[in-house]
Amino acid sequence: xxxxxxxxxxxxxxxxxxxxxxxxxxxxxxxxxxxxxxxxxxxxxxxxxxxxxxxxxxxxxxxxxxxxxxxxxxxxxxxxxxxxxxxxxxxxxxxxxxxxxxxxxxxxxxxxxxxxxxxxxxxxxxxxxxxxxxxxxxxxxxxxxxxxxxxxxxxxxxxxxxxxxxxxxxxxxxxxxxxxxxxxxxxxxxxxxxxxxxxxxxxxxxxxxxxxxxxxxxxxxxxxxxxxxxxxxxxxxxxxxxxxxxxxxxxxxxxxxxxxxxxxxxxxxxxxxxxxxxxxxxxxxxxxxxxxxxxxxxxxxxxxxxxxxxxxxxxxxxxxxxxxxxxxxxxxxxxxxxxxxxxxxxxxxxxxxxxxxxxxxxxxxxxxxxxxxxxxxxxxxxxxxxxxxxxxxxxxxxxxxxxxxxxxxxxx
Numbered sequence: 001x002x003x004x005x006x007x008x009x010x011x012x013x014x015x016x017x018x019x020x021x022x023x024x025x026x027x028x029x030x031x032x033x034x035x036x037x038x039x040x041x042x043x044x045x046x047x048x049x050x051x052x053x054x055x056x057x058x059x060x061x062x063x064x065x066x067x068x069x070x071x072x073x074x075x076x077x078x079x080x081x082x083x084x085x086x087x088x089x090x091x092x093x094x095x096x097x098x099x100x101x102x103x104x105x106x107x108x109x110x111x112x113x114x115x116x117x118x119x120x121x122x123x124x125x126x127x128x129x130x131x132x133x134x135x136x137x138x139x140x141x142x143x144x145x146x147x148x149x150x151x152x153x154x155x156x157x158x159x160x161x162x163x164x165x166x167x168x169x170x171x172x173x174x175x176x177x178x179x180x181x182x183x184x185x186x187x188x189x190x191x192x193x194x195x196x197x198x199x200x201x202x203x204x205x206x207x208x209x210x211x212x213x214x215x216x217x218x219x220x221x222x223x224x225x226x227x228x229x230x231x232x233x234x235x236x237x238x239x240x241x242x243x244x245x246x247x248x249x250x251x252x253x254x255x256x257x258x259x260x261x262x263x264x265x266x267x268x269x270x271x272x273x274x275x276x277x278x279x280x281x282x283x284x285x286x287x288x289x290x291x292x293x294x295x296x297x298x299x300x301x302x303x304x305x306x307x308x309x310x311x312x313x314x315x316x317x318x319x320x321x322x323x324x325x326x327x328x329x330x331x332x333x334x335x336x337x338x339x340x341x342x343x344x345x346x347x348x349x350x351x352x353x354x355x356x357x358x359x360x361x362x363x364x365x366x367x368x369x370x371x372x373x374x375x376x377x378x379x380x381x382x383x384x385x386x387x388x389x390x391x392x393x394x395x396x397x398x399x400x401x402x403x404x405x406x407x408x409x410x411x412x
Contacts (some may be wrong), residue, residue: 008053010046013074015086021075022090022114024097027053028068033061033134033385035321036070037107038115038127040083044075052292059318061373062350067385070102078109088118095124096337103128105320106290107268111194112149112159128324134385135328153334154205155233156198160321160334162343164198164268166319167290169344170311171264172206172284172350186226186262188212188284190254191269192241195290197233199266204229208264214257215269218242221250221260258282267294267313273315279303289313304364310368313355314361323345329387 002011009029013022023046028035036056049071056069074090076083087110094102098119106129119127125139132142149159175185187208189196192215200210209226212219218241220227232244241343243249258265260272261283267273271293274282279302286309291293294313295303326342327334333341342363358368 005202008050008405010050011094011097012046013090014073015074015089017089018082018086020086022073022139023049023091024070024072024094024102025053026068026102027057031066031385032101032383033066033103033130034068034070034101035050035103035324036072036105037320038087038104038110039071039073039107040076040078040087040109041073042075042077044073049073053061055292055314055317055319056321058314058370058373059321062314062323062369063318063325063346064388064389065104065321067321070104071107072102072104075105076109084114085120087115091119091124091127092113093123098124098127098130098410099134100123101130103324103397104207105131106159106194110348126210131328131385136384137328141333145314145333148327148334148336148339149204153336153340154201154263155230156201158281158339159382160194161198161201161340163290163317164195164200164325165202165340166343166347167195167266167268167288167311167316168199168202168206168323170290170316170351171203171266171286171288173207173348174288174309174311174355175263184209185264187264188214188257188260188268189266189268190214190257191267192232192239193269194237196266197237198267199290200229201233203266211262212257212260213241214254216254218354219252219254219256219260220244221252222248223250236269266290267291270294272296272299274299276302280306282306282308284308287311288316290316290319292317298363300364300366309355310365311351312369315351315365319343319347322350328385330403331387 007028009026011024012379033147036053053069053071060067060069065164075141076086115127126146128146153161179397185208187210188201189200203210210229211222211226235244237247242251244386258278264286265284266288270291273294276298281301292313300310323343326339354365358365
């Protein structure tokens with residue numbers, strides 16, 4: 001079943017075998033591509049996906065991309081034994097849209113390699129094959145570029161690393177590389193899934209001491225100079241935090257993360273992760289939100305009143321979209337390291353502009369970022385979704401004889 005308004009399309013699915021429901025939401029109909037994640041979550045609803053697709057549109061507008069927001073998902077337990085077959089049946093339902101306009105990525109409860117394999121089992125070359133059509137790439141060039149997501153980039157593949165690297169860069173831009181009393185800056189990461197693991201790795205590489213990580217069951221806190229991020233990442237994904245404790249660390253309840261004195265807290269887990277009460281006494285200089293809808297409006301307002309810098313979710317969480325621009329935008333095929341580098345530069349530039357506007361006007365960071373979304377509107381008639389930023393940046397750099405400040409490369 002399909003429901004459509006002037007600016008939104010909702011595809012509704014009901015599984016004939018198990019009865020669960022699923023949806024794909026297109027937040028906009030005018031642009032050549034619509035992009036967003038595929039999540040598997042018990043209790044998922046159409047309204048949640050509508051909100052998430054709208055947030056995806058904000059990310060695309062902020063980045064100046066000719067892409068509409070989208071989101072897809074099924075109301076299903078990601079730990080259930082029938083998950084893969086359930087996902088495969090839903091992808092079969094989405095097949096004509098994936099071949100035409102819908103570009104999917106991983107999201108809560110799914111992994112990139114997982115959804116790609118299931119799509120290929122249904123005869124769909126990639127859940128991002130619509131990018132090839134929209135960007136004017138032949139099959140060989142598209143395959144070579146999308147294959148870069150499987151390249152190792154310091155212990156995680158580019159596909160695993162890109163979104164977490166972006167939110168880590170956002171944290172770096174928010175607090176800089178200087179801590180207090182001569183020590184390196186300290187970070188706490190809520191969530192140790194794909195997003196949190198990648199963020200922790202990039203923070204550690206940038207010189208941060210990651211002193212606390214938490215999942216839904218426990219918080220692991222360092223009693224020395226920081227947790228060993230390499231050791232944390234050596235454990236399989238979805239390993240409970242409680243089983244990662246060693247000498248030099250202690251365990252506490254999940255909310256202990258928000259009592260740890262740090263420079264920046266990275267929210268990389270779920271929606272509404274920080275309560276208003278916790279926001280009122282959070283001992284941090286900044287909060288970088290990578291999780292979709294990760295910070296409620298009241299909590300964000302409380303942080304703003306206290307002078308805590310907030311990188312909103314549609315800024316800190318736009319790494320997936322920005323990485324697609326870095327991967328598919330350049331006329332010449334980039335390397336995986338070049339994609340990661342451009343992603344870092346892009347995020348640093350973006351966050352600096354948001355924070356500069358917020359401070360200059362005395363407004364919350366979300367208001368500033370929303371204003372930039374309107375300023376960065378992409379041409380709806382643009383023939384290609386990706387590539388405008390790199391071209392504009394190169395043109396500005398060539399014309400900038402005065403050497404105006406472009407952000408320096410992020411130190412990774």
